[in-house]
Amino acid sequence: MSVVVGLDLGTTTLTALALAADSGDVLARVTVPNRAETTSAADKARGRSEWDVTRIAETACQCLRLAADQMGAGWSRLAGLGLTGQQHGCLLVDGSLRPLTPLVNWQDRRGEEPFPGTTLTFTEQAAAMFDERYPQRTGCRLASGFMATTLFWMEIYRVLPPGAKACFLTDYFGALLTGAETPVTDPTFAASAGVYDVRAGAWADDLIAALGLHPTLFPEVRPSGSLLGTIAAPMAEATGLPEGLPVFVGVGDNQASFLGGVAERDETELVNLGTGGQVSVFSEEFLYDPLLETRPFPGGGYLLACVGLCGGRTYALLERFFRQVGGDLFEIADERSLYQTMNRLAESVSPGADGLRCEPYFTGTRHDPSLRGQWTGMSAENFTPGHVTWALLEGMARALKDGHEVVARRSGGVKPRLVGAGNGVRENGLLARLVAEEFGRPMEVPRSREEAAFGAALLAGVGAGVFPDVAAAGRLVRYA
DSSP states (O other): OOEEEEEEEOSSEEEEEEEETTTOOEEEEEEEEOOOBOOOHHHHHTTOOEEOHHHHHHHHHHHHHHHHHHHGGGGGGEEEEEEEEOOSOBEEEOTTOOBSSOEEOTTOOGGGSBOTTSSSBHHHHHHHTSOTTTHHHHSSOOOTTSHHHHHHHHHHTTOOOTTOEEEOHHHHHHHHHHTOSSOEEOHHHHHTTSOEETTTTEEOHHHHHHTTOOGGGSOEEOOTTSEEEEOOHHHHHHHOOOTTOEEEOOEEHHHHHHHHHOSOGGGEEEEEESSSEEEEEEESSOOOOTTSEEEEOTTSOEEEEEEEEOOHHHHHHHHHHHHHHHHHHHOOOOOSOOHHHHHHHHHTSOTTGGGOEEEOOTTOOSSOTTOOOEEESOOTTTOSHHHHHHHHHHHHHHHHHHHHHHHHHHHTSOOSEEEEESHHHHSOHHHHHHHHHHHTSOEEOBSSSOHHHHHHHHHHHHHTTSSSSHHHHGGGOOBO
16 A cells, blocks of 8 residues: 655645555644744734744654654655645745745735835736736736745845745745755746746746846746655655655645545535635636636646635634734733634524624735725624624625636536535534535535645655546545
8 A cells, every 4th residue: 555645834734644545544644833924013014924934844844753653654655745835925045945035925915015106016016017918828917925026026125135046835845855956846836926827838938027037036847746856864854754755846735725625626616715715616728717817737727716715814803803802901811712702602693694794805805905894784783793703704605605606607607516625614614604505505525634735645646656647546535
């Protein structure tokens, strides 16, 4: 029996998962919190999001070692390691893979800052420098948090380190594992930069040049799940993985979650609720819609994804508000989670929240970053924590339904199966129920709790020759 491992470098947590390739049984699973954020309070107020990649790498090694301890002797049957992680974001390294900047992750909002001397934001100015039809090549519109936007900001403010190489977090850790000095990415991550020609399968040098950047700044692109290298001796000691174990080129977490959560890709719509939210379907052909992103998929084809929707970060804002009320008004410094209490209060409220309605776009949307959230219809009767919570959850479900309708319209109809993935589905049964009701279909949930890590493990199995292709690997997905 071959064993494949997937590692997910997520925003909130990191997960390592070992998978029996013959049965799909999870043999080991370890999830640890990602506590590497270094953003100061002042920078958070400005919308910045910066992270210590060295600390993330140390946490990832710890995660793999703990999984190795769970596996015991079974670790010797490993066929390969697959990698995934948060899409978008940007890290700059030198020729020895030494970090020159923090990881500026996908939540960073510096692209929404005013561009000097204009009324435009950095993102708007960058997009104005392109041919207006550029999204039909890149599959997406530029947004804050994209690699190209962050690099453009650095170039304008002359803080772009000379001789640097840009990469994604997963690329960086893959290079560390294999002892490489130069990071390598794949089309799924490259497309998330905003200047990758998805249809041509190459960096769009004309778009890069329009931003005053040089093509050599961007990493080499190799096929998703192709051989990256093997575990180097120092990292074997740090991770507990055997030296020489094949490591495969990483894949974006949206695509990895689809791989690890969807057994029948042509029949299924995936709702992924993590820190953010996405609605995705598979397409054999490149289809463009200004409200969607068309993302490369491992092995061929594309995901049509409505992204930047409401997820766990949205619900966390309300939880933080309630916690602040306790601290500021009652001097109660209780660090226990309030989510279960919030859900209990919400479940006592009737559907519709007695007229209270929430538009939960507190940080804007991918297509309108200036949009802000609001509660309307507030009355003396519905101005309670339970009503406010219920209205927010209904608003989140409604926003996902709006995304679903765009995807269904562009892909030619509603898929017969609905799958829910991510901790927002698993940990919040009330939200999952509301989403299923909005979509008008029962929601299936994968048996494996960590779809992105599961998908990365499946892709490693394809790379190692354990599975003939991604479709065959997907048959190991089971539902609870």
